[in-house]
Amino acid sequence: MHTETTTSPRRARRTRRRHPLLLASLLTTATAVALTGCGAGSDSADTSGQGTPAKTGKRVLWMGDSIAGSEAPALGAALKASGVAFKDASSTGGGTVVTGDRMAGQIARTTWKDLAENITSFRPNVIAYQITTYDWGTSAQQRASYVKLAKTAHRAGAELVLVSAPPFKIDDFYRKYEGAIRSAPKAAKQVAAAADGKVRFLDADALWGTDATADKAQRSADGVHSCQQGSAAFARWFTDQLGKELSFEPAAPEKWAKGRWTADKRFGKLGCG
Helix, strand or coil, X not given: CCCCCCCCHHHHHHHHHCHHHHHHHHHHHHHHHHCCCCCCCECCCCCCCCCCCCCCCCEEXXXXXXXXXXXXXXXXXXXXXXXXXXXXXXXXXXXXXXXXXXXXXXXXXXXXXXXXXXXXXXXXXXXXXXXXXXCCCCHHHHHXXXXXXXXXHHHCCCEXXXXXXXXXXXXXXXXXXXXXXXXXXXXXXXXXXCCXXXXXXXXXXXXXXXXXXXXXXXXXXXXXXXXXXXXXXXHHHHHXXXXXXXXXXXXXHHHCCCCHHHHCHHHHHCCCC
């Protein structure tokens, strides 16, 4: 993302020292409150050294831009704790599959190339694509691209899950693409509705809301990405949704929310506390 910031080594070390307090807050507030109504999960999955999660046979390839990238550390921890294999294929400054204007088309070509390689090497049976900030194009171009992704997943023996992006700050860079940004989740929902159950669409507005400036959106200081608490809230919500759709039991947050993922360098670059 063009809005991604950098952090000095001194600041990054300070951020890591604050994690115990931050994660205690995460478990008692963000995870508990943002996910009210979600199942408690299963105690059978454990990454804390007290047990080994039962393997589900699910292999999730996670796609998207740097917003998906900031969610990936927590999501990977939650899925692995639930016995699900996970690979982060998100891309900073890219990740779109939509071939719209010239810039988006260039990004999409790289995404499709990387997807082919990841299908061969990782062999996912679930491809999860979070709509990116670069899914620029007409509604028809967006639908065509998501249909192409669905067909690619089907040929690879994988199910496709499309998930809407969280609300984010529309700055001068994104202003002229605002229409496409708003139409993309509608196009994805239409593709899923026409796929006779072969494509799933998850609307993350239930978690984030629609106002990027609201507390519910849990955006970082840049107004775009999420810090540890927001990423953990998403991981719990998304893992719960996948568990319902794909018939596996999600691990409870206390099994994974205090893991090493909280010190991921992506959070340091965002200035997360």
